[in-house]
Amino acid sequence: MSETETSPVGETRLITARLRERPDDSWTIEGALASGAYNAFRQALTMDAEAIGKEQVAASGLRGRGGAGFPAATKWSFLPPDLAPRYLVVNADEGEPSTFKDRMLVERDPHQLVEGIAVAAYSIGCHQAFVYLRGEFALGNERLMQAIKDARAQGFLGQNIQGSGFDLEIVVHRGAGAYICGEETALLESLEGERGMPRIRPPFPAIAGLYAKPTVVNNVETLSTLPHIVTMGGEKYAELGVNKSTGTRIFSLSGHVKRPGNYEVELGITFRDLIFSPELGGGTPSGRPVKFFIPGGASSQWLTGSDEHLDAPLDMDYVQQTFGVMLGSGAVMVYDDTVNPALVAWRLAKFFAHESCGKCTPCREGSGWIEKVLYRISHGQGRPGDLDLLFSVGNSISPGVVNAPFTQTTICPLGPSAVSGVASLHKYFRDEVVEMCSGGRPSIPVTADAGAGA
Amino acid sequence: MTGASSSPGAQELVSLTVDGTTVQVPKGELLIKAAQEHGTYIPRFCWHERMKPVGMCRMCLVEIEGVRGLPPACTTPVTDGMVVTTVSDSVKAAQDGVLELLLVNHPLDCPVCDRGGECPLQDTTLAFGPGESRFTEEKRHWEKPIPISDLVLLDRERCIQCARCTRFADEIAGDPLITFNERGGHTEIATFPGDPFASYFSGNTVQICPVGALTAKPYRFKARPWDLSAVETSCTTCAMQCRGALESSSNRLVRLLGVDSDAVNHGWLCDKGRFGYEAIHHEDRVRHPMVRRNGEWVECSWPEALDVAAEGLRNALAGGGASGIAVLGGARGTNEDAYVWARFAKGVLRTDNVDAQLGDGLPAEVALGLAHATISDLDTARAVVVLGTDLKEEIPVLALRVRRAATELGVPLIEMNATATGLAPDATATLRYVPGEQAELVSAFIAALDGSASGDPEIDAAAAALAGRDGDIVVVVGRGNLAERVDATVAALAPLAARGDTRFLVALRRGNIRGALDLGLAPGFLPGRVALDDGRDWYEEAWGAVPAARGLDALGILDAAANGTIDALVLLGVDPHADFPDRDLAHRGLVGAKFVIAVDAFLTDSTQGADVFLPVTAWGEQDGTVTNLEGRVQRVARKVSAEGTSMPDWRIAAELALRLREDFDLATDDEVLDEIARVAPAFASVDAALMRRARDGVVLPVHEHSDTLVLDRLSIPLTDASWEPIAPGQVDPEAEPAASTDTAATNPAGTDADTDASDEANEVVAVVERVPVPALHVWDGIGTTPTRPGRDAYALRLVSSRTLYDDGVMTSATPAFGVLVPVAELRVNPHDHDRVGVEDGASVRVTSARGQLDLPIRSDRGVPAGSAVVVWNAPDRPAGTLIDAAAVVTDVRVESIR
Amino acid sequence: MTFNPTNLAKAHEIVAQYPQPKSAILPLAHLAQDQDGWLKPEAMREIAALVNETPAEVLGTCSFYTMFKRTPCGKYVVSVCTNVTCLVLGGPEILEHLEDRYADDPDVYVEEVECLAACGNAPSMQVNYEFHEHLNPELAAAIVDDYKSGELIARGVSGGRQ
Ligand SMILES: Cc1cc2nc3c(=O)[nH]c(=O)nc-3n(C[C@H](O)[C@H](O)[C@H](O)COP(=O)(O)O)c2cc1C
Ligand code: SF4
Numbered sequence A: 001m002s003e004t005e006t007s008p009v010g011e012t013r014l015i016t017a018r019l020r021e022r023p024d025d026s027w028t029i030e031g032a033l034a035s036g037a038y039n040a041f042r043q044a045l046t047m048d049a050e051a052i053g054k055e056q057v058a059a060s061g062l063r064g065r066g067g068a069g070f071p072a073a074t075k076w077s078f079l080p081p082d083l084a085p086r087y088l089v090v091n092a093d094e095g096e097p098s099t100f101k102d103r104m105l106v107e108r109d110p111h112q113l114v115e116g117i118a119v120a121a122y123s124i125g126c127h128q129a130f131v132y133l134r135g136e137f138a139l140g141n142e143r144l145m146q147a148i149k150d151a152r153a154q155g156f157l158g159q160n161i162q163g164s165g166f167d168l169e170i171v172v173h174r175g176a177g178a179y180i181c182g183e184e185t186a187l188l189e190s191l192e193g194e195r196g197m198p199r200i201r202p203p204f205p206a207i208a209g210l211y212a213k214p215t216v217v218n219n220v221e222t223l224s225t226l227p228h229i230v231t232m233g234g235e236k237y238a239e240l241g242v243n244k245s246t247g248t249r250i251f252s253l254s255g256h257v258k259r260p261g262n263y264e265v266e267l268g269i270t271f272r273d274l275i276f277s278p279e280l281g282g283g284t285p286s287g288r289p290v291k292f293f294i295p296g297g298a299s300s301q302w303l304t305g306s307d308e309h310l311d312a313p314l315d316m317d318y319v320q321q322t323f324g325v326m327l328g329s330g331a332v333m334v335y336d337d338t339v340n341p342a343l344v345a346w347r348l349a350k351f352f353a354h355e356s357c358g359k360c361t362p363c364r365e366g367s368g369w370i371e372k373v374l375y376r377i378s379h380g381q382g383r384p385g386d387l388d389l390l391f392s393v394g395n396s397i398s399p400g401v402v403n404a405p406f407t408q409t410t411i412c413p414l415g416p417s418a419v420s421g422v423a424s425l426h427k428y429f430r431d432e433v434v435e436m437c438s439g440g441r442p443s444i445p446v447t448a449d450a451g452a453g454a
Numbered sequence B: 001m002t003g004a005s006s007s008p009g010a011q012e013l014v015s016l017t018v019d020g021t022t023v024q025v026p027k028g029e030l031l032i033k034a035a036q037e038h039g040t041y042i043p044r045f046c047w048h049e050r051m052k053p054v055g056m057c058r059m060c061l062v063e064i065e066g067v068r069g070l071p072p073a074c075t076t077p078v079t080d081g082m083v084v085t086t087v088s089d090s091v092k093a094a095q096d097g098v099l100e101l102l103l104v105n106h107p108l109d110c111p112v113c114d115r116g117g118e119c120p121l122q123d124t125t126l127a128f129g130p131g132e133s134r135f136t137e138e139k140r141h142w143e144k145p146i147p148i149s150d151l152v153l154l155d156r157e158r159c160i161q162c163a164r165c166t167r168f169a170d171e172i173a174g175d176p177l178i179t180f181n182e183r184g185g186h187t188e189i190a191t192f193p194g195d196p197f198a199s200y201f202s203g204n205t206v207q208i209c210p211v212g213a214l215t216a217k218p219y220r221f222k223a224r225p226w227d228l229s230a231v232e233t234s235c236t237t238c239a240m241q242c243r244g245a246l247e248s249s250s251n252r253l254v255r256l257l258g259v260d261s262d263a264v265n266h267g268w269l270c271d272k273g274r275f276g277y278e279a280i281h282h283e284d285r286v287r288h289p290m291v292r293r294n295g296e297w298v299e300c301s302w303p304e305a306l307d308v309a310a311e312g313l314r315n316a317l318a319g320g321g322a323s324g325i326a327v328l329g330g331a332r333g334t335n336e337d338a339y340v341w342a343r344f345a346k347g348v349l350r351t352d353n354v355d356a357q358l359g360d361g362l363p364a365e366v367a368l369g370l371a372h373a374t375i376s377d378l379d380t381a382r383a384v385v386v387l388g389t390d391l392k393e394e395i396p397v398l399a400l401r402v403r404r405a406a407t408e409l410g411v412p413l414i415e416m417n418a419t420a421t422g423l424a425p426d427a428t429a430t431l432r433y434v435p436g437e438q439a440e441l442v443s444a445f446i447a448a449l450d451g452s453a454s455g456d457p458e459i460d461a462a463a464a465a466l467a468g469r470d471g472d473i474v475v476v477v478g479r480g481n482l483a484e485r486v487d488a489t490v491a492a493l494a495p496l497a498a499r500g501d502t503r504f505l506v507a508l509r510r511g512n513i514r515g516a517l518d519l520g521l522a523p524g525f526l527p528g529r530v531a532l533d534d535g536r537d538w539y540e541e542a543w544g545a546v547p548a549a550r551g552l553d554a555l556g557i558l559d560a561a562a563n564g565t566i567d568a569l570v571l572l573g574v575d576p577h578a579d580f581p582d583r584d585l586a587h588r589g590l591v592g593a594k595f596v597i598a599v600d601a602f603l604t605d606s607t608q609g610a611d612v613f614l615p616v617t618a619w620g621e622q623d624g625t626v627t628n629l630e631g632r633v634q635r636v637a638r639k640v641s642a643e644g645t646s647m648p649d650w651r652i653a654a655e656l657a658l659r660l661r662e663d664f665d666l667a668t669d670d671e672v673l674d675e676i677a678r679v680a681p682a683f684a685s686v687d688a689a690l691m692r693r694a695r696d697g698v699v700l701p702v703h704e705h706s707d708t709l710v711l712d713r714l715s716i717p718l719t720d721a722s723w724e725p726i727a728p729g730q731v732d733p734e735a736e737p738a739a740s741t742d743t744a745a746t747n748p749a750g751t752d753a754d755t756d757a758s759d760e761a762n763e764v765v766a767v768v769e770r771v772p773v774p775a776l777h778v779w780d781g782i783g784t785t786p787t788r789p790g791r792d793a794y795a796l797r798l799v800s801s802r803t804l805y806d807d808g809v810m811t812s813a814t815p816a817f818g819v820l821v822p823v824a825e826l827r828v829n830p831h832d833h834d835r836v837g838v839e840d841g842a843s844v845r846v847t848s849a850r851g852q853l854d855l856p857i858r859s860d861r862g863v864p865a866g867s868a869v870v871v872w873n874a875p876d877r878p879a880g881t882l883i884d885a886a887a888v889v890t891d892v893r894v895e896s897i898r
Numbered sequence C: 001m002t003f004n005p006t007n008l009a010k011a012h013e014i015v016a017q018y019p020q021p022k023s024a025i026l027p028l029a030h031l032a033q034d035q036d037g038w039l040k041p042e043a044m045r046e047i048a049a050l051v052n053e054t055p056a057e058v059l060g061t062c063s064f065y066t067m068f069k070r071t072p073c074g075k076y077v078v079s080v081c082t083n084v085t086c087l088v089l090g091g092p093e094i095l096e097h098l099e100d101r102y103a104d105d106p107d108v109y110v111e112e113v114e115c116l117a118a119c120g121n122a123p124s125m126q127v128n129y130e131f132h133e134h135l136n137p138e139l140a141a142a143i144v145d146d147y148k149s150g151e152l153i154a155r156g157v158s159g160g161r162q
């Protein structure tokens, strides 16, 4: 693996190294092998399988990159010993608004993912892995299928891999347009051919997951990191990052920035670095101030352009404890002061209403109600009291909405996520919204289409 | 308690504190149920105690010490020391929230909604809900009620997406024909285009729907809950005798709801039973007595009709004597009806030519003499063998109990039948036999069971499924195929009965067939499950007289009638034309009988030709007891007054006896039952007083089943909403507060002084002093395989079984069933179809030794090569023309028509 | 029979990939939709038979997923994102433009979709699930026309070019 290049508040490239270095062939078997693909897996095959998880991954402090940030090694350790079959399921359903890192990893470095899957499968003793790939990713599907085919031909998949006696098959399973299937138990339902409705937990997937068998669900980025942990060693990897947020993460930066895109940075740099550093976001194109930004994907509550918020470090636990927001899926959406926050809140509400699986009453009915009211507000038909109404409806889904960690009356966190926008308006833009609701007009012309229910 | 757990007390107990009170509950029981059984009702919509929890509606949220947030009580198993609050502010807030959100898209059309007045959503909103809704946006709109089957209408605007109906269809009925369609706020219940919700159990979804989204066509707008009154009863559409709450409005039956009897039906009903009540008020009911005057029926008074009937019987006695008199039927009525008719026929007329079956059941020797199992034994059986019957078609709710044992409780299910049955998808092994050759299959299975491989992989696999399991094998045996003689089944039963480890559920279909046989409406038997010769002395003592010798069964009676040796024939609610396998013999017999007395509620092909018609009260018009297929005596109740001047069967018998100078001195049903308890050995101590107190009825003989007796008829009334499992005793006006749960009344010797039942028992003892109580009949287990004619290569062996719906009186008198009637067609294996060489649906000529008819032919993979199926009860009973009741099997040739 | 022979063979392979046949419902539905342009009722019946479930169960599953079109839609499914990044960078205008422009074109089905994971180059859209980014209304229309003229071809969703 190419040794890591760093620069002051610039990128720290591990998992994005190959695709940056070989923009023309990083996804081909030739390009991958030429840049050291599968060396880590070869090395892993010489190591004690369990030790990889219990020692290397544990020492690396690697936490899930899918949103929940759960320590990977700990999750693996929940598997009941010697119960077979057991499954590894890769969460490649990337649907969190403004998150586009997994798509890049699948389209432009599928072999790194296959290698990560192989390492994980070897370590947890699984012989059948499924990649749940978002349905809309046609190119990603083609390249991943090709990568699996080529890896097989090279003897990195199939029977008795590299003479180690270890077998592994990977099946790519296509989603079909349902954000909720990113939630791991809904994903398993969908993989079983059911409607993608989250399951009641317990039992957790590690105990009874796919086909009620022990199952580990990990995110694409999480798995893509494994080869580097094997080559670097867990300790060394853990030297990167800050506190319990070790290593690097890809942040999907979008919205009002000069240089939107995916940036792999060491955890611990600040939001200001990410948004303004000339090597990263480069500030707002208009030069206007940042009004607010969404730090961890649409599910997270928002932060503002205040120094307090901009100077906060990219540390999962810090932002959670200090501001009640999350780094979630690593998507950062930036809005300058021309944006009507109510309009963004409405579009998010519309998204969650559209994606609610419908299982829980509060989410199914509440998200739709919130969307309708926010539509009125953001389209100039707000009524006095609307914001308080929204807030109390939010409370029915997520009691104590504003002060994280919030509780939920629902099965999965999508319900509460649908309230994040409302909570953020309530926290930071109360006056502006109240004014909109008292016959005032939205502060910018409405650009979005009319009507609800995309 | 509605008692879902089949073996309460078996579990380990843990302590649970709900709102300050600490109680002991079974470990792992769901919190919502544990709380409910100790009087704390946690509101809920999606949870149903007979189905797996899904935690969807979020109405049951509670606080649990040490648990973050508000977990749902319906998905949380109780752990030791759990401390729960169901009434705090945050719980209240959550409940208000959920209710407000449920109402966001729920129309406010309660005044025109069938559920209005008994609606869980309405009730819960009043009890737990917020003031009024703050939702001012546009509600979701759907086209108003759409039919999803012939019986069920769906109003999607009212649906609250609890998935009770879809889960019932999938989990319980095994008919996943309704589903959630679309997603999120657009989620609706739907069927697949062109595939209606054609399930025999669809009515249950209407009962468990917590709103008015699903409504039953027959009940729609018939009545408002507040002018309904209900009584608890047993459905007698089939021998399962499911418990139900029968409701009427202004003296008309309007609804039957399932009552959750843990012993019998778990709250479910089949649609035929649920909606069958419509026939009671049908305009074709015969409401007044009639006599035939020069060929025409004319109404007349009861005294006149009874005199004519008695006269006919007297002449018969004077002529050919007792042996010239015959009584067919008796399985339609109550135990009381059966007993008094048995006493009249055998004690007064002294004829033993009495048969409650029509050659379509099993010999009474076998049916009464097998080692009996209870329905609940299915749950703990080593394995369940279903032999020669399609339970889904004949006794649907028994099929549900078998299905549950197999799919929920992991009991191996071995299906042995000539063709695929409705249980095949759930069966561990499906074993086919050539009609008439079931004995060979059973012997091979037993051999495999005892370790000698049969060579047939399927049979060996079936036997292997029992390995490592203990307990008894429960055999559910029926008489599915009417085109083969019964001794084929008897021969198959013999080796099974000979084993020590088998017990039997005799799956005969007719409503009270078990009661009729138990009470002596069969040749060679006397009431109380005693053989004629064993009971002779006892009954001469009790009645003064009994028949001289064993008489004829249905086949013999119709034969004799055809040969002109039957002077008087009583049709006790039977239609030989429709039900006797041999169409031709039935016809000749009915024509040949010199004098025919019809005791029935409808004019049928058979009763049309009678000389006198005595109209009887129907189910719902009469109190009494009945006995289900496991031998459980349960109560049926009167809810509406009888149509016209119709009379209970037993009163007619008593009246006729009077005219033959015998006074039974019986004034009420209770008096009849008390006499039964006194004289009929199997019924010892099962008297009116005991029946009034026994919550789940009484399994005969009571002293062998005292452990299952619950003398307590009241349980906690939850809500009057019928969507909740209705506990036995909950709707019975006669229910008395729980007295004791002692089982003292169960000793036939009556050594317990302190219960009314045992007082009666003492009177039995009084009789005993003079004559010893006859022993209950036990089958000697002798059955030989009848010699079958070889089947030539071109012939197919006929299978003719019943489907649930037919064009019989009850169903055709019930409009709702119209479209569900089976079609007359010949179903054969595709391989045999090819040999005939005509396309699907083409008409072919079917020829047997007995007759010939033309039918459309259809391919059916469920029919093994070499066999052919004609549904028995298709319109006009086509199979009847092919069957010779004396033949062992029915072989048919099939030719294309040129 | 709705699957053509090639796809029927493929269908059996797909079912065989999974420990339980029901898992194959989604991939089989993709296969059918790639073949027919939409998910026909007959296709759902055939899928039900292939995985040994009732058609109702297949409908229940498929209707949950927005990619499955259960009514005929044009040859070209044009999916325009208007989620929160595209929202402020012109997505809604593109949607409006294409909706007007192809209002009466039976071949083009324009739909508003949620985030396509292309926000780095917003505003973006897909045509038959091929990504197109950095758009403006005119450019978007030009691209759709290229598909209509056959200049551009989509690879299809069910794996491998159709
Ligand atoms: C509504 C919802 C959507 C989610 N979407 C995704 C997703 O698109 N991709 C993903 O990897 N995880 C997603 N997650 C998180 C997964 O549930 C799960 O935590 C994760 O895949 C575990 O992998 P990790 O531990 O490697 O992060 C989602 C969670 C929720 C509640
Ligand atoms: S919270 Fe919403 S998305 Fe999550 S399970 Fe409940 S209804 Fe489905």
Ligand code: FES
Residues within 6 Å of the ligand: B043, B044, B045, B046, B047, B054, B055, B056, B057, B058, B059, B060, B061, B072, B073, B074, B075
């Ligand atoms: S009853 Fe518990 S969630 Fe519905």
